[in-house]
Amino acid sequence: MVIKRFAVIALLTALNGIHAAPTPQLFKREDQLSLSVDSSTVKFDVAQGVKSSSRLNPQLISLSIELGNTIDFFGDVGKPNEFSRQLLQNIVDRSGTSPVLRLGGNTQDKTEFCENCPDTLHSIIKVDPSNPLSTEAVNVTINGAFFQVMEENVPPTTQYIFGLNFGNNTYETAQTEIDGALKYLDQSRVLAYELGNEANLYGSYTNKRPKNWTVVDYGKQMLEWIPQLSARTAGSPPNFQLGSFVGPPTYFGDFSLLQLTKMGVPQNIEGVKYIASYGYPGNVCTNASAAQVQLPDYVNHLKTVEFVTQYQGEIVAAKSAGTVFHIGETNSAGCHGMDGVSNTMGALLWEIDYALLGATLGVDRLFFHNGKGGFYYSMWEPLPLDASTPAHINPTYYSMLFIADLVSGMTVPTISRIVELDTYDLAHYAVYDGHGLRKLVLLNTHYHNGTTETRPSHTLDVSSVLGRNIKFRRLAAANTVAKSGITWAGQYVDSSGHITGDSAVEHASDGLIRLLASEAVIVETD
Ligand SMILES: *[C@@H]1O[C@H](CO)[C@@H](O)[C@H](O)[C@H]1NC(C)=O
């Protein structure tokens, strides 16, 4: 069986320069009006929808950050990265909660804690232009101040999944790290500790495990290590996240959550509250795999359905073991994403569609991965890359704002997909609070690259479920390939990370919404 190589040493020449666009150019909607109109009625059994709905976690879209880039993202002690802090604060301001930050990734398995080392974070990076992964550190050392940064440099409610080193296969390394965290970090800020990153690849891509490394070996080590790590605190034992296998799960071989739960591993370790799979629908790790990464595939809703559905068995397994299921690290294309795909309006629509679909299937949170410099899929670039490229957001940042506004004002939001209405370029989600339908999310994911004469549209009639008087907020851009100029309800994020411009809520008294290709709305009764 061919295993998708998300973490291989690749031969790909580093992708060409970063194209940043810190100054959004607001496009005029009138320029985009098209003649081709397609209309449909949004009608479904609301009572049935509520019954089949799943929890919509306000932190559905959370963040994974390459551990070795933590200081790049959040700054050092007393010198917070104000851009990053503001970007997180925007989400808190709207939803009342900060996304969970998972610090991990490949560098998690290269990290050690060193109490007496002078630098908050010291890393060794060996850049190889032929390997897109080589911008990741090969050795990371952190001291106590690192945990101070985690506490002080982000909104105070921010919680973490903290990645411990399991890859190096030295128990003492993980123990020293958790000892540091227990000593220097307020434990109420830790949602869970995660032991290892992409542990199913250790046999194939590292020399720290035998080539025949299996899920049984993994399970045995978890049964040994986690109880010992938990015992390091005299306080209440910490939570752990288990699994962390990269997928989609069909490529796992024996490394699946299904196997792990069949073996009884999570059930027999106290404190295992979360189980995670990772996943990338494509990757740019080799030229051959990069050639397969095409934006039209990401905005094809039915392909996204196909991708997410692969996790169904893993979700069921995680829940059967009494744990919460996370897609613990994910993004559009492994090995840091692709310019023109991962940093576009299309990727933003894909992220929203992917996350909401996941929620309907029982995914509690998804952790979209980020790193510094050449990580095309990052939601933002935390530092200037060079004299002409300042710190900036990428379109995908708006996915967090979108979810924040979706859950805002709701007590226990739940979500269902209106399956029967979906097509390759139209996605419909219903969001409830208690027994009532509160909002609809409608996505027109139709691919429009801006070069065709007319921009197609869909007109949707929601009057039968929300009434004729409706209000809606629109996610807009010039086209699917736009890397900048995104607006959410008329507003955009400026170069300092603040939300700027007047909020534009649209109203209609006929229940009709016209959605241009590559637009999305949140609709509610007016
Ligand atoms: C991959 O593509 C790059 C740029 O197109 C090229 O320079 C390089 O030789 C290719 N690598 C292989 C192994 O074909």
Ligand SMILES: *[C@@H]1O[C@H](CO)[C@@H](O)[C@H](O)[C@H]1NC(C)=O
């Ligand atoms: C990482 O660097 C530290 C000092 O900077 C060194 O002591 C340690 O051996 C290095 N670890 C690895 C795995 O190279």
Ligand SMILES: *[C@@H]1O[C@H](CO)[C@@H](O)[C@H](O)[C@H]1NC(C)=O
């Ligand atoms: C990693 O493992 C090697 C043995 O394979 C050991 O010598 C080294 O000290 C370990 N480094 C860390 C950071 O744990």
Ligand SMILES: *[C@@H]1O[C@H](CO)[C@@H](O)[C@H](O)[C@H]1NC(C)=O
């Ligand atoms: C796995 O490989 C090691 C040698 O690296 C060998 O000693 C061991 O018996 C193998 N285990 C299995 C289950 O084949």
Ligand SMILES: *[C@@H]1O[C@H](CO)[C@@H](O)[C@H](O)[C@H]1NC(C)=O
């Ligand atoms: C844009 O889309 C049109 C129609 O699908 C296609 O013919 C054209 O090659 C595309 N242009 C670019 C730059 O992708």
